Amino acid sequence: MNTLFILISPLVTPGIGLIFWTTLCFLLLIVLLGKYAWKPILGAIKEREEGITKALESAEKAKLEMKELVAGNEKILEQARAERDAMLKKARETKDSIVNEAKAKSKTEADRILASAREQITNEKNAAITELKNQVATLSIEIAEKILKSELSSDEKQKQLVNTLMKDVNLN
Amino acid sequence: MSKRTLFLTVFLILSGLFSAKISASEPVEPEVSAHDSLKSGAAHHEAKEGKIDMTKLAFEHILDSHYWHFWGEGEGTVAVALPCIVYSNTKGLQFFSASVFHHGHEAYGDYLLEEPNIVSNNPEEKIYDLSITKNVVQLLLSSALLLWIFISIAKAYKNTGVTSAPTGKQSFFEPLITFVRDDIAKTNIGSKSDRFVPYLLTVFFLILINNVLGMIPFGANLTGNIAFTLVLSVFTLILTNVNGNANYWKHILLPPVPKALYIMMIPLEIIGIFTKPFALMIRLFANMTAGHMIVISLIGLIFMFETLLISPVSVAFTLFIDILECLVAILQAYIFTLLTSLFIGSACADHHEEGHSESDAQEIL
Known part of the structure; x- marks a missing residue:
């Protein structure tokens, strides 16, 4: 037991020399490493981390902007489409109105032409009928004239006629 | 891969045990010759006493020395x-x-x-x-190494700018630096953490590099030396109490207990100021020393059994412990830094943060 104590005692007795040198070295290390190593290293790591964070943020931002841009484009397209539709509709309406107007106009013109034609026809017809009547009258007179001439060409025949006429009168 | 390693380990252990049995059942002569060869080889002056004093050897290995010893004994x-x-x-x-x-x-x-x-x-x-003992030499070397590594990294940031991806050393250490800054400092100290990050980084990398150097053959057991851990924990003690705010001191001098208990609580709280860094000191010292002790003991098995046939067992277990020590080297650097930031955090935290970080501290302790 005693030998064990003698063996262990130097193990747990801190030597003044090593305490001195450790303190010195440790303080020097803290100062030197702190100034020439940890400060720049930690600074650089921090800077990089901040850079990464910033890059991520700006990427996110760009994404949002892109989204907005796309949405804007969509909107403009939609607007253009609506405008086009409206224009088309208007054009169609104009065309229809022009066609209808033309149709109406041509119809009245046709009607007018028809009416005047019909009037002319009626006039011509009336004129023709009048002429025909005149000619028929003239013809009838000529025929009557000729018939009379032939009927009354001999005395016998004149007598006969008078007889026939007289017969008719006798009845009354 | 892990299956293969497991198989190899089991094989080495079994073959070691088996060969040890064979050597025990063999006639005496070969054992004597092995004994002689060992004596004539490594242990000159101890050979006169008949056996190597393994306990002395182990402690010599762990303790500080005024020589940087590489190999050999006596002449x-x-x-x-x-x-x-x-x-x-x-x-x-x-x-x-x-x-x-x-x-x-x-x-x-x-x-x-x-x-x-x-x-x-x-x-x-x-x-x-x-x-300038062996430990001091390693301390100076590791400090120079740290300065070289981190100042050249700082230059790399300056030269390549912050927009380019880190390369080489820079890419290896940057995650560690951000880990200390975010997961150790920021989580435990909170909004005031930026002030302490350089200190915590220095502590973390100084412990880490010396833990690793201590594991390399011929390396010194600096982080397993109580003087070294004492200095670091005294720094923690000073930083914690210098940055203690009104809440911190109120908790110690006017603890939230009935006034009758003040006579007991106030001394306890004051002792508590010192026990926290004390535990920090002991934890790092004991963990690193224990690791080295186990390794030297396993290697020592060869000399204790005085047969080379035990070496597969020693090598297999040493390999296992060394891999474990790799984990411990990182873990202890992490824990020391974490607890330091936790203590600082609990000392300068706002009231609502205090309870949270303190319960964390107790959990880890």
Whole structure:
């Protein structure tokens, strides 16, 4: 037991020399490493981390902007489409109105032409009928004239006629 | 892969046991010859006493030394004598090489080398041994290594800019640095963590590098030395109490208990200030020392059994323990840093954060 104590005692007795040198070295290390190593290293790591964070943020931002841009484009397209539709509709309406107007106009013109034609026809017809009547009258007179001439060409025949006429009168 | 490793381990253990049995049942002569060869090889002067003193060897391995010992014993020793610095109240500062002691066999004036210390024969002289011992050499080397690694990394950041991906050392250490900053400092200290991150990084990497260097053959057991862990935990103690806010001191001096218990609670709380860093000191010291002790003991089995046939067992177990020690090396660096930040966090936390971090501390302790 005693030998064990003698063996262990130097193990747990801190030597003044090593305490001195450790303190010195440790303080020097803290100062030197702190100034020439940890400060720049930690600074650089921090800077990089901040850079990464910033890059991520700006990427996110760009994404949002892109989204907005796309949405804007969509909107403009939609607007253009609506405008086009409206224009088309208007054009169609104009065309229809022009066609209808033309149709109406041509119809009245046709009607007018028809009416005047019909009037002319009626006039011509009336004129023709009048002429025909005149000619028929003239013809009838000529025929009557000729018939009379032939009927009354001999005395016998004149007598006969008078007889026939007289017969008719006798009845009354 | 893991199945293969397991198989290999089991095989080595079984073959070791088997060969040990065979050697026990064999006639005496081969054992004697093995014994002789060991004696003639490694252990020159111990051979006269008949056996290697494994306990002494193990403690020599773990303790500090004024020599950087590589291999061999006695005449065949290959070791570097390190510079000695002694402050004496009578003679002032003295510088000399450890070679003057001839491995502790000779005295230098009044001074004797009784590893790990230099002591004086003169009862009136009081000396302080400030020698550059093996541990101090490793401390200096590791500090230089840390400075080189991290200053060159800092330069790499400056040269390549922050937008390019890290390469080489930079990419290896950056996750560790961010781990200490985010998961150790920020989690436990909270909003004020930025101030302590450089200190915590220094502690973490100093312990880590010395844990790793200690595992390499010929490396010194610096983090398993109580003087080293003492200094680090004293720094933790100072930092914790200097940064203690009103809440922290109120908790110690006016604890939330009935006034009658103050006579018991206040001394307990004051002791508590010191027990936390004390536990920190003991934990790192004991973990690292224990690991080294197990490894040297397993290797020592060969010398204790005095047969090379036990070596497969020793090697297999040493391999296993070494792999475990790799984990421990990282784990202990992490735990030391974590607990330091936890103590600082509980000292400077706002009231609502306090309860949370303290319960965490107790869980880990």
